Amino acid sequence: MAVLTSRPAATAPGPPTLPRPFWMLWLGTVINRTGAIVQPFLSVYLVRVQGFTLAQAGAVMTAFGVGSLCSQVISGWLADRIGRRATLTGGMLATSAAMVVLGAVSGFGAMAATAFLLGLTIESYRPASQAMVADLVPPALRPRAYGLLFWGMNLGYSVAMVAGGWLADHGARAMFGVNAAVAVAFAAVVWTTVPESRPVGGSLPGGRLRKVLRDRLMLAVCAITAAYGALYAQAFTTLPLAMAEQGISRAHFGLAMALNGVLIIVVQPLTGPWVARHDPTRVLAAGTAVVATGFALTAFVHDARGLALTVAVWTAGEIVVAGTLPTIVAALASRELQGTYAGFSGMSWSAGAALAPVLGTTLLPLGARVLWATTGLIGAASALGALLIAGRVRQRTQPNP
Incomplete structure (x- = not known):
């Protein structure tokens, strides 16, 4: 079993550094996220270009979400079965093909079916990437490595939002070509520069999914993750509706939310050393509590300045959670099950995020304070x-004295 923390050997000539294959994976991730412009603007495309009703657009987006929910476990299983590199590159090539088809087809049935296939492939890189980091990076450096991946995703996403917004207005169909091209570029970077990292002889004869389902500690982490997903996803589901009811314009809302990306880009790289010095499970608990506090304070927001303050609070918590949650999952997983465990963790977050709009829209009519x-x-x-399982996680992941 992997250990949660470790220290560099006393004879090391200098501070430990992340290996080159990790940085190539990071580079590919940034390239991919820079061109990930279809997903944020797909609903706009469906209504404005395809002429769908809001109900039809919602159904297509639901099909996409179902596919995305399934992809995490499937791709995690494949990462352990056929290898991390093959799963990631194959998934990105399949994503590229689905993008091209989605940009070419029309009609509700064809769009819904293709959106499901796109959802099934577009998130396939996540469990494989997480497993690669666990394979390539020593335990003591994993919080920093996972945090940097999160930072790179946000760096690329900030570019994608600008480019995607322009293309959505001026050349909507070109979005699919651009997104398809960067998916191929991601696959090419990984295939040519990142070696296969799955442990030799690490293939199990069967029962990977059953092993995770029997791991009560991992299931507890999944429940914690799902609750966190239901909390955090309010930022992109119910929060815009609630702020509109408070009279905050879309322009001011967008500026306040932009603070989230700015803080992540500026602060995230600076937090790695601090996070690495503390118990990840307790850091997860503290970060989640800060996120919860930020959203709870939204009940008292009446203007854009107040919203910006709450965004700053929950972003601070988000930054520390980003590197610690995958660190815990990697520590709990055996070497041959890194992908499967990462897939279950990703599916748990997606399940919570899928529940977020249902929860939020149910509570919103009851008032902001209740919500x-x-x-x-x-x-x-x-x-x-997270606090309740901290002792059990340490007991399971720390090396015996």
Whole structure:
């Protein structure tokens, strides 16, 4: 079993550094996210270009979400079965093909079916990437490595939002070609520069999924992750609706939310050393509690300045959670099950995020205080859960004296 923390050997000539294959994986991730412009603007394309009703567009997006939910476990299983590099590159090539088809077809049935296939492939790189990091990076450096991947994704996403917004208005169909091209570029970078990292002889004869389902500690982490997903995803589901009811314009809302990306880009690289010095499970609990506090404070927001303050609070928590959650999952997984465990973790987050709009839109009519107090309590429960399992995680992942 992997260990959660470790220190560089006393004879090391200098501070440990991340290996070159990790940086190539990071570069490919940034390239991919820079061109990931279809998903944020797909609903706009469906309504404006395809002429779908809001109900039809919602159904297509639901098909995409179902595919994305399934992809995490499937790709994680494949990463352990056929290898990390093959799963990631194959998934990105399949994503590229699905993008091209989605940009070419029309009609509700064809769009819904292709959107499902796109969802099934577009997130396939995540469990494989997470498993690669666990294979390539020593335990003591994993919080930093996972944090840098998160930082790179946000760096690329900030570019994608600008480019995607322009293309959505001026050349919507070109979005699919651009997104398809960067998916191929990601696959090419990984295939040519990152060696296969799956442990030799690490293939199990069967029962990978059953092994995870029997791991009660990992299931507890999945429950904590799902609750956190339901909390965090409010930022992109219910929060815009709630702020509109408070009279905050879309322009001011966009500026306040832009603070999230700015803080991540500026602060995230600076947090690695601090996170690495502390117990990841306790850091996860603290970060989740800060996110919950930020959303709970939204109940008292009446203008854009107040919203920006709450965004800054929950972003601070998000930054530390980003590097610690995958670190914990990697530590709990055996070497031959890194992809499968990462897939279950990703599916748990996606499940929570899928519940977020249902929860939020149900509570919003009851008033802002009810909505954000309940959301904050969900986050508090997630943080408490992390604290409750901290001892068991340490006991299982620390080396015997």
